[in-house]
Amino acid sequence: MANDITKNRKAILVTPENCIGCRACQVACKSWNQLPGIKTKNNGTYQNPPDLASAAFNIIKFSEVPSQENPVRWLFLSRRCMHCEDAGCMAICPAPGALYRTAEGAVAFDHDKCISCKLCVNACPFDVPRFDEEGKVSKCNLCADRIGAEMQPSCVKTCPTGALKFGDRNELISAAKKEGFATIYGENDLGGLGTIYAFKDKPKLYGMIENPTIPSSVIFWHSYLKPLSLFGLGGVVAAAALHYLAIGPHKEEEEKKEEV
Amino acid sequence: MAEMIRKSSVDEIVNHWILAGSCILLMITGYAFLFHVESIGSVLGGFNTMKTVHNWLGVVFVLSLLYSMRHYLRDALEYDADDKQWFKVAGGYLSHKVKVPPMGKYNPGQKLYYLVILVFGIVIAISGFGIWFMKDNMTVMLISHLVHNIAFCVFVIAVPVHIYLGTLANPGTFKIMVSGTMPLSEAKKKHPKWIKSVGKV
Amino acid sequence: MTNHWIDLKNSDVILAMGANPASNHPISMKWIMRAREKGAKLISVDPRFTQTSAKADLYAPLRSGTDIAFLGGMINYILTNNLFFKEYVANYTNASFLVNVDYKGPADLDGLFSGYTLETKKYDKASWAFQKDENGISLKDPTLEDPNCVFQLLKKHYLRYTPEMVTDITGTPLDKLMEVYKLFGSTGTPDRVGTECYAMGWTQHTVGTQNIRAMTIIQMLLGNIGMAGGGINALRGESNVQGSTDHGILFHILPGYNPVPNAPLVDLAAYIEKNTPTTKETRSVNWWSNRGKYITSYLKAVYGTAATKENDFGYSWMPKLDVGMNASWLMIFDKMYKGDFDGFFAWGQNPACSGANSNKTRMAMTKLKWLVNVNLFDNETASFWRGPGLNPKDIQTEVFMLPCCSSMEKEGSISNSGRWAQWRYKAIEPIGHSLPDAEIINELYFKVRELYKKEGGAYPDPIVNLSWDYGTQDAAGKVKHVDTHAIAKEINGYFLEDVYDTKVDPPKLIGKKGDLVTSFPTLQADGSTSSGNWLYCNSYIMKEGKPTNMMARRGKDDPTGLGLFPGWTWAWPVNRRIIYNRASVDLQGQPWDPKRPLLKWNATKLAANGKPGVWEGDIPDGPAPPMGTDGKLPFIMKPDGVASIFGAGLMEGPFPEHYEALECPLENNAMSKQRINPTIKIFGDKIDASFSCDARYPFVCTTYRVSEHWQTGCMTRHCSWLLEMQPQNFVEMSFELAKELGMSNGEAVVVSSGRGEVKAVAMITERFKPFKIMNSTVHQVGLPWHFGWQFPEDGSGYDSANLLTPNVGDANTMIPESKAFMVNVRKA
Structure with a gap:
């Protein structure tokens, strides 16, 4: 706010x-x-x-x-x-x-x-x-x-x-x-x-509730799961991109060479 | 034209696409709910419609998932020494230089992936139904909400990996998902044990 | 109210007894809470722990119907502990007056006063008179020592009301009783003021009027009358009930509290002579000496040009009561029950649910040939013929329903409890075919007049001679639509001639013909002025040559800081906000309490007539200078000029005496042999039965109201928002009684009395506690009277609590005793 x-x-x-x-x-x-x-x-x-x-x-x-x-x-x-x-x-x-x-x-x-x-x-x-x-x-x-x-x-x-x-x-x-x-x-x-x-x-x-709190599951979800779902996806995409660039896709030629 | 071998039946391909499609749409709408992505909501005619779409896609997804057990479950539960070795070399994905042991129809990464999707798919579906139908039971509702979101995290990590490996990381793989067939020569290289088992050697 | 709502904030001690302001007058609580914020204490005395009790600093329970014992004990406490305000009592009350030596009280006559005749159940009041000197002036003993002076008689009378005796009767715990006495008794000093709020909890008893008298005596002893933050305040149960009594809705008074003439008063002169009090007290204003002016001006307002000096201003056209005739509610329904009426207009009321012993009122209506119900809604009265236990086939009464509109749908004034006449405007157009009451009366009037003109009839004069100048007329002379302002102006009155003050030379013009009268001192007895209600003179006046509606004013200035708001609407009389305010100052005209200067004599400031000396603050009770100079006595409405601690006006005696309710749990009155009020009228038919000390009806019962509903609920039960909060009739009872009866909270039970029974939901609560009355346990229950069989339509609200109440009335007012009677409660 x-x-x-x-x-x-x-x-x-x-x-x-x-x-x-x-x-x-x-x-x-x-x-x-x-x-x-x-x-x-x-x-x-x-x-x-x-x-x-x-x-x-x-x-x-x-x-x-x-x-x-x-x-x-x-x-x-x-x-x-x-x-x-x-x-x-x-x-x-x-x-x-x-x-x-x-x-x-x-x-x-x-x-x-x-x-x-x-x-x-x-x-x-x-x-x-x-x-x-x-x-x-x-x-x-x-x-x-x-x-x-x-x-x-x-x-x-x-x-x-x-x-x-x-x-x-x-x-x-x-x-x-x-x-x-x-x-x-x-x-x-x-x-x-x-x-x-x-x-x-x-x-x-x-009859007032003492120390009212939001249910802990909601807090956990809000504080950890929500970010995790975003960073998880982001992380996977980033890792895939990194993998693609650094190691690259599976190549037939290389295998052939090795087999030879 | 090279000799082709059928890897996936037609119903398997169709079902896989249903599964994949519903899953991706569920994830997109899931994100829209989670982060109030109004543009996604608008595409679907508002969040009310989107909720209906999400709910029924969930039904489609879980039916499709259960049907997929026909195609994958048996394979997914069988592992041998080569599978163990496959893990040791990380499937050859971290280096093209390592020797990848001979594989069957599916490598153990795929098999484990399937089990994860199956288990968490059932979990996310059950929790989804909890949120959908058990609105007046606070415990069920809150546990369902938590579990649904935990499973969601699994999905948003696992599914993109699967997509990457099935597309960019393994050129040519995507074609199998369309036609159900792959060149026999290639199959011999990649799935020697499977080829052997079907007696094409 | 002697004072007004806002004035409650000026109190030091507020006694809510006979009232439950938090539930029934929530706005009063706004001011009570303000007073509390400044340190005032709220006392709640009630059989039940109410919403008011919940906010009170001190709560004391008492058994229903024992208020005089409680208050009598307080008088005793104040006197024996010398807590009274000596200077006030000696100068402003009749405490010093010497009473006839023949006078004897209940202490001597075992519960009766001297002069009682058993056969007539009436007192000969001769022995209650004051001793007079040769000039006819009452003898007094300013030292208050004479054994025959009012003060000493008062002392003697209430000496019997010992705390122990009181607790035995009321069931109030002794410590609580003494706390109340001490706290309220603390307001007898000049710098402390106490007020009392009462409602139907005091009036609806066979000793209702005396309940209020007892409190009035206390307030006089403590010097609380006339003071800001003091007084005795009736919290009226309807927004305009003050207006309706001001304007003569009761059978025995005309507008402005002029008595209805009775048959032996054959002409106006006889009426005036009979009803104009005289006094030999030279310093008494004796305001009612103006009676002749007021009644003549009233007749001029009613009959207009037809009222002439020659025809006694139409006095003979006025309806007259027979001597001793009582035409109050209970009597009307008794006569109706006996078949004495052909027709009945139930106008803005619901007797089938509001009348005590409603079974009798319902049966009475079956004897009618016709019934006209003028109301917002069809109700239990209009539909009585299809009510419980009645067969429509057996009932010949023809019922007409005239829908009238609500106060929001018309313009006019409403007079609140504080005597403020407040002008209101129409908010919305009337719904459907409903009409304002005045329009309905207008239609009726012209139709009746037409019939009288055409057919003659027994005595057409009172109708055909009425002045009816309330709007533009059509070709036939009928007023098309009633102009409320025309009525308001007629109530205020007009100068019908040029009126001169002839006491000065040369005579000075007071008012010009055709102008509105300025104030009631300008009214004349010769027919040259008119006024529909002298008390309301000054409510609609000429300002800069134009008629100005004082009631529509909305000024928000509060120059005194006491909340008088003199520019806000208009209060009778002459915008006086606190009546008897001359009693708030000492003999020199200086306020008893300088912190609350309601009125103050400024001896040096020049008045309008050029002489020095003016009153500052509220409008004083008359312009005369203070008593210490050559001024007048403060209680201007009383012939003696002082407040009546000893008053011969009421039926039961000059001092309030404790009597049990007609139906009570006790064989004997602990105070005397006289168990019940000796002067009440008891109806004798089977349907009027009462049951005292009867094992069949062992529990004391009272009725009351809740915030959410109003009266019989005719308006509020139709509002689903209100019904949601209070959907059903309920009966509150203690845990102790519920245990005895094996009842559980929320179950349906039946409450029955000797006259009827009603279903209710049991509400079992700690807020009712059994009373210890003379070593035995007395249970009390209570229920609201808002419900009726007709709506909600499914009958889920149950029927009216008035099916239980007895049709016995107060000896003076005939108000029914619905606050103390006996019932049984059983499982449904």
Whole structure:
């Protein structure tokens, strides 16, 4: 990624402390991205749809954890694409432009360019990409069209309590630190996430993955196999050329001479 | 006109071309996926079509590969002392001065090459099918992806060597791949043990 | 709201009790969270650990229906620990007033106040009056020591509400109870302000009005009324419900909170005399002394030129209630159930799901000859005849559906909880054949008028004399399309003549004939002005000779820094953002809390009339100088000029007293022999049954709302995005209860009450905990009331929780007790 993009990288800062679980973000996302409603049922929790879906780019996770003070602690966490700097999905995607980096640093997708291979799904450390009925990748794109026009992502725009903030990534991080949040999740993970979380508690309490990583096979493939396939071919061609020039092809005459 | 001897049957030649063609196209499209070569994608009408082409070429390739066992497998599994000696002199490719031992229909380099292609061909096909059909199983998908790419590396190294040796490095060899026949005189020199076995001596 | 939404950010302590703002008023949380950022504390008191509780600094559970016990204990705590704001209480409330020596309270009469008659279930309030001197002025003891003064009576009344007694009733853990008392009690100092947010969690009880009274007393004791960041704030459940009550949607009030006349008030003079309070307090503004001006101007707005001095401005054309007649929701449906109505307009509502004891409302509608449903969608009301348990063949009711359009499809004002009348514009054209409500009314009106004109009828005058100047007319005199601005202007009112101030010599012109009235002090009682709603005078005024819509203003200046935004739309009255704001200053007019200077008397600055002394800040409650000079008392709407800690206005008594809900898990009220509110009306039919302490219905139940749905869900259930998040009716219960009943999370169960049953998905959670009530365990469950059988069409959402709720109402308002009743839960 070019330096100026890193410098101007935008991000969403999620502050679960401020989230009231009203889920206006879920609706605003659907509204802007024109996503259909999903037929769900109540599974004994407020959380619905149960997880991200091709038509649900973000959800609020509701979890009840023990509390010393109260009967329970009820946690609300916005789950969505992390827009990783080192994005497993982008690395593994075989179709150019299907997953791409916007000028603001978002990992966006192009429905038409997706070849439905689903490799991205399996390379994502956060289990984010989903596939729609047409088998095309579908996930949060940080409202690339809105932020490209200098508007806030739809979810951020609607959030009443500032649990979602959008802005310059570095500024968001330093502001959150100044406010005294113990952990800025995603500050450095995977080269720095584009969705960062400010936690007072341990991120694990909210069910966040500790030290997220791209699957090692993908890293191995990306770091070694990909170059090897190129250098391997190049090497063979070079060796053949060298052989042809230095030793040359098999010659009947020489053999004859020898036989004689 | 010199007396000719048939080295390859017609179906062998046809199958070899199918195998070779699908393999090369698979490699080209494979590279296009790996390095996002959009020009290759455009030739095939975009990456979506290219994916379909790649997948079905894979089917063609593996069927052709399995069929080729009829032609090559038996030979590829038989080795003798001369074959051992052949390796010692590196098939005579590193120097034209060394004495290359008498060979059968195929030299051990070709035979081993075939085994490599057969094994990795099956591996790349199975892993390809894994990526194609097991999209929702993360373990299968990731292992398939890795294996497919390892096999790909083998192919991109082995296949060009084979092509070089079958063309520029051994002038005249390419003609056999077209006609299936070679001059008996030449065959006597290059494949004395084979000629002997077919009783043309 | 005495204050407004943004003002929540100015609080030090925010008590959310009887409300769940995080779920139901998410925008309020924006300001609550801002306050918290500055160090404010949020307290959540709720039977269930809610989304608000999840964000609160302090959570205390209480059993549904025991708020007065909880708050009474707080009053006791404030008084015994001397946490009240003495100067405020002594000067701005009636704490010092001496009450009639005959007055006796529940401490003396075992739960009753003096004057009760069992047969009528009513109080004779004579003994609740104040002692007067020979001039008719109430006697006071500024030291608050007299045993008959309000303050001492208050103390005596709430002395019984000991923390132990309270926890026994409410089930609140003692430590949590004391923490709440201590924290909220800390706002009794001049430099600290507490606010209260309530919603239906307080109103929908048989003691609903008294719940709010109890909190009002606390806020008066702590000096929090009139303050920025203070007040008592009803978080209203609909974007324009404030507007609808302002404009007289309730049966007993006309627009501007003028009472609906009743039959014995035969003429306007009698009406004015009866409804105009008088006072001998010389420093009381007694604002309602202007009643005559407001009602006359109202009649002029309604009947226009037909209203003349000679015909009493059309007073006789106004519909009248019989004495004691109650025409509230529960009564209407009781009468409908008994077959007393032929027809019914269900306008923008869904009684089949919203009415308490919905089985009764559904059955009541089967007795109708016709029903007109005016709504965005067909709903359970319009389709009641094909609802569960009903056979369409047996039902003769003819149903008409008039599709109306949504607020996005029309222009007009919406009055929010903070009393801001905000003008909105049409975003899209109405869909299909739908019409704005006003257009539907317009069509109906002209058709009805035509029939009256043609056929005469029983009493055509009220219809044919209506002023209907809302747009250009066609050849037949019918208004073609309703101009919302014409309505807004009529509500504001006009000078119908040149009006002069005759108190000055020579008389000064106040308003020119034909101009919009500037403000309600210019309204006249002689028919020379009109105003559809005096409270909204000043909302549409003349500026530089042109009518200007104040409600359409979008100024973003905040000169005080308190978030008043005086240039943003318009708030009633006269753009006052915080009412009773004169109580936010001391006797010299200086703010109690200089950090929050809502209002400030500048004694040296010259006023418009050239005299020194002006108020700076919010629009003051009247221009009079502060009390310490020759000014007026701060509570201008009260005849006594002060806030009523002791108030004789309500049915149950001058002080709130704890009574159990009609349906409760206890045989006895721990406070007294009087188990339930002695003044409530209980309907007596089989269908009205209630079951207290009945083994068949052992669990306390409450209803509530979720963020994703609104009211009966008529609008939101049709939105697949919202249905996706909350697809089905559910019942929340504790792990302890689920274990007892052998239920697992997510399974379908049946909740039943003595009136009906409804299916729901069991949601088993730590957020409900069993209560320890007087050494026994009481379980509580709760469910939302957004669902209905008709949509989703597959019935997967289940039916309305109001099939369970009892049709018993608050003694003052008749609002049904849907927040505390008894149920059973069984496996489906």
